[in-house]
Amino acid sequence: MLHLEREGIVRVKGLPFVARFKWSTGFLMERFIKSLAEKKLLGAKCPSCGYTYVPPRSRCGKCLTKLGEKNLVELSGRGVLVGYTTAYVGLDGEGNFVDLEKPRVIGAIKLEGADSTIFMPIGEIDPEGVREGMEVEPKWREATRGELADIEYFKPSR
Amino acid sequence: MRRVAIVGYAQTQHQFDMQKTREDMVFEVVKEALSHAGITRGEVDTVVTASTDFLDGRTISSVFLSMAVGAYLKDESKTEEDGTSAAWYAFMRILSGVHDVALVEAHTQGSTFNPHQVSFYTLDPLFDRQIGVLNDVSAAAIQARMYMSSYGVSEEEIAMVSVKNLSNAAKNPFAQRRMPDLTVEEVLGSKLYYHPIRELMMSPISDGACALVLASEEKAKEITDTPVWIEGVGVCQDFYLRDRNLLELDSLRKAAKDAYEMAGIRDPYAELDVFEVSEKFAHEELMIYEALGLCRRGKGKVLLERGATEKGGEIPVNPSGGALAADPVCATGLVRMVEAAKQIRGEAGEYQIPGVRRALAHGQFGMCAQKNWVFILGGEG
Ligand SMILES: [Zn+2]
Numbered sequence: 032m033l034h035l036e037r038e039g040i041v042r043v044k045g046l047p048f049v050a051r052f053k054w055s056t057g058f059l060m061e062r063f064i065k066s067l068a069e070k071k072l073l074g075a076k077c078p079s080c081g082y083t084y085v086p087p088r089s090r091c092g093k094c095l096t097k098l099g100e101k102n103l104v105e106l107s108g109r110g111v112l113v114g115y116t117t118a119y120v121g122l123d124g125e126g127n128f129v130d131l132e133k134p135r136v137i138g139a140i141k142l143e144g145a146d147s148t149i150f151m152p153i154g155e156i157d158p159e160g161v162r163e164g165m166e167v168e169p170k171w172r173e174a175t176r177g178e179l180a181d182i183e184y185f186k187p188s189r
Numbered sequence: 190m191r192r193v194a195i196v197g198y199a200q201t202q203h204q205f206d207m208q209k210t211r212e213d214m215v216f217e218v219v220k221e222a223l224s225h226a227g228i229t230r231g232e233v234d235t236v237v238t239a240s241t242d243f244l245d246g247r248t249i250s251s252v253f254l255s256m257a258v259g260a261y262l263k264d265e266s267k268t269e270e271d272g273t274s275a276a277w278y279a280f281m282r283i284l285s286g287v288h289d290v291a292l293v294e295a296h297t298q299g300s301t302f303n304p305h306q307v308s309f310y311t312l313d314p315l316f317d318r319q320i321g322v323l324n325d326v327s328a329a330a331i332q333a334r335m336y337m338s339s340y341g342v343s344e345e346e347i348a349m350v351s352v353k354n355l356s357n358a359a360k361n362p363f364a365q366r367r368m369p370d371l372t373v374e375e376v377l378g379s380k381l382y383y384h385p386i387r388e389l390m391m392s393p394i395s396d397g398a399c400a401l402v403l404a405s406e407e408k409a410k411e412i413t414d415t416p417v418w419i420e421g422v423g424v425c426q427d428f429y430l431r432d433r434n435l436l437e438l439d440s441l442r443k444a445a446k447d448a449y450e451m452a453g454i455r456d457p458y459a460e461l462d463v464f465e466v467s468e469k470f471a472h473e474e475l476m477i478y479e480a481l482g483l484c485r486r487g488k489g490k491v492l493l494e495r496g497a498t499e500k501g502g503e504i505p506v507n508p509s510g511g512a513l514a515a516d517p518v519c520a521t522g523l524v525r526m527v528e529a530a531k532q533i534r535g536e537a538g539e540y541q542i543p544g545v546r547r548a549l550a551h552g553q554f555g556m557c558a559q560k561n562w563v564f565i566l567g568g569e570g
Binding site: 052054056060082084086092093113114115116117118119120122124125126127128137139146147148149150151152163179180 | 302303305306309314315316317319320322323324327328330331332333334335338381382383384385386428429430431432435
């Protein structure tokens, strides 16, 4: 069903075009990404309603209060798995689902002190052994550089 | 307030690769909707379409479609997302009093580019796209598992939704998946993508288009003896995936509440005769029952098991087969409106539910049904 290559397709240039976008991350997101170098996870706590965003946001979506540097809070990094799935396929970026050699676990994680849920790969675990409510923590890469890739995945605590 | 009615409609036969250009597909469906209404292109005041640039693979996705929808030298605009958004917009244009007849059109050719890959590009570019684990299917799988473990729902019970809808679709000549003898075992034996979501628990990739004609009360009565009135509408969107409760379809619940209030409906279970909903994944249909107020939270499976939502049940849901039977993405919700209108006019052929006076049609867009549109349609008067 998902096999998109067929005989007789004539390829044309220009579709899709390649555009290199330069998005501004905003100051809080920049702090979040740079703090990963020190193996720190930052959130932004709304001073009005208390909702804590991770990654941080510069405006509260719940009550529309402006959030700034002083609203950044450091999180412990520990979290609880509130949901998960085991992936048997992945998208290759070009519109194809490709079968994975080994199934991979994707987790929905509530970090301690945060209200947002983040969706991260879960490693060092047998897919059969995953349970909702499990405690997880980040697996940092050896030499962190202040990039999102500094977090390799989350893994069961201890 | 003015009253607005559906007075004509058409849809394509939805299929994976229809071997037709987008322009021809749209032209043909629009022509058929106008002839179904019995009006000419010249009688249309305003044209509203729905499609999405990423899905069509074109910036300003309505480009080169003005001809196909007959909109040259006419008032024309395009909405994004599901076709129910275009219907909602066209409805308001008629309510404004400026226009009397509106043409609504929506389409997607899923064979152009995998819509699941496109879903990845709806994510936060600064975080979730970089992490790279989410798409509409993996997000739906996480939601399905949360729903299953919170309310004790089994994979078999979710597969029963697919069995109901895909066997209903066997009688629908426009559907893509028509599977009269499908079993729960076959659904659970289909290809596993993200546990528990399997191929037959997710909507297929379809090419298709849908068009409908809306008219003000005076015009509607001139055009047809059987107008289908828009009695209520509700639209609502939820927070971004990270900041919403995936166990609930809160925005659908709110949209339905608004639509019921506008239509004067207090008890949807008793007052509505048929439901056409956009369940992109089988488990979503159970969550949709709950959000529409047909049962309490977590009790969707009870309605299904009791047969209440079967064609012969008290509240038939998706007698046409729903989105699981065909999903030409932006057209899918508009198809639900057409199917609901067909039920009211007694035009649903082999899947006609007897005695339908009022029906609900639902469209959705975004991951885990982030945005929802609900229409209440009614006959007579
Ligand atoms: Zn706030």
